[in-house]
Amino acid sequence: MSQTIAVADVGGTHARFAIAEIEDGTVVSLGEPITMGTNDHASFQTAWRHFCEVNPGDEPKSLSVAFAGPVDGEVLKLTNNPWVIRPALAQEKLDVEHFVIVNDFAAVAHAVGALGDEHFDHVTGPEGPFPDDGVTTIVGPGTGLGVAQLLKTADGHMHVIATEGGHIDFAPLDSLEDKILQRMRRDLRRVSVERIACGSGLANIYEALGAMEGKAVPDLDDKELWTRAIEGKDPLAAAALDRFFLTLGAVCGDLALAHGSNAVVLAGGLGYRIRHLFRNSGFADRFIAKGRFERRMEQIPVKLVTHPQAGLFGAAVAFAKEHA
Structure with a gap:
């Protein structure tokens, strides 16, 4: 039996809506999403009404x-x-009969459990398919830093665990990062990894590096700063991007150890945008740099999900599981 539902992926910057088709507990299609800026609508309810108005059909x-x-x-x-x-x-x-809400990275974890191998790019560690059982850690830099777990059991069942792992403390690993932390503590009582390893985190690193060198950095929006960093035309922005990758690698490794993971998946729109830069960054070195556990870390595959709307797809998967 098939069923048509609406799905939404609501983040700090954008809200995306789409129509999904579910059949026998499986997502068989996901329509073209409609993206809205969250600052352009007063509430989720008004954004939902706008989607219903612009979406043709019942x-x-x-x-x-x-x-x-x-x-x-x-x-x-x-x-x-x-x-x-x-x-x-x-x-x-919202004038709906059935309503399901899940954490955004729990939704991505649902997607990871349902997507085929063709929807993942290899980043580091052993190549090949994911392990059949055990814990997969899902991490995604975006407006914030999302973290979730996917537990696969030997009998084929999957369980999603939502977390707020992006809010653990930032732990400097060298003298430069000590200075970055010291600088950020001037404005923040507590510095979490999300303050570094997310879209706006690049600006925090950029400002801190500029202060260390006694340079006044230009006031750039996140999009312009990321463009400068990726293109490498601004040396300080490029240095900030290097530090971003180092921190992201370290925190992914820490989370894998804490979760007892045998696989890690990178997700989120920002991760997808910079996917071509991972292999030549310091991400892999920092991921495995865990002292006595380096050999274990080398055996953990790290992949990046390439599905363009993993959050929306995962929201549909979550609905299908709840109403199967």
Whole structure:
């Protein structure tokens, strides 16, 4: 039996909506997404109404949402955006019969469990398919730093565990990073890894490096700074990008150790944008640099998911599992 549902992927910067088709508990298609800036709408409800207005055909009566924040309260607030969702009122306010909400990186974990090998690029570690059982850690730099776990059991079942692993403490690993942390503590009481290993984290590193060299850095928006860093025309921005990769590699390795993982998946729009830079960065060296556990770390495959809308796809997978 097939079913048409709407799916949404709501982050700190963008909200994406699409129509998905589910059949026998499997996602068989995902329509072209409609992307909106979260700053362009007063609430999730008004963004949803806009999607319904611009989407041709009958309004869907089922909605599954991937939400960038914890989803276990009566009032859900985005970590990096003022929108709130009240799950108990969602069916009434949104005029839907079925409503599912999952953490955004839990949704990506659902997608990772359902996607075929062709949707992943190798980054480091052993090549080949993922292990059939055990824990896969999913990490994604974007507006923030998303983290989730996917547990595969020997009998073929999969369990998704949402986390807030992006908010663990930033741990400097050399004298330069000591200085970056010291600089950032002037403005922040606590510096989490999300302050470094995310889209806006590049600006934090850039400003700190500039201060160390006594240089006034230009006030650039994130898009322009990332362009400068990727193109390498701004030496300080390029140095900041090097540090970004080092930190991301270190935190991915730390999370793999903490989770007991046998695989790691990089996700998120930013990760996809810079996928061609991973192999020549310091990511792999920092990932395995875990002292007595280096040999173990060398055996962990790290891949990058290439599905263009893993959050939306994962929201559909989560809905299919709940209503199978």
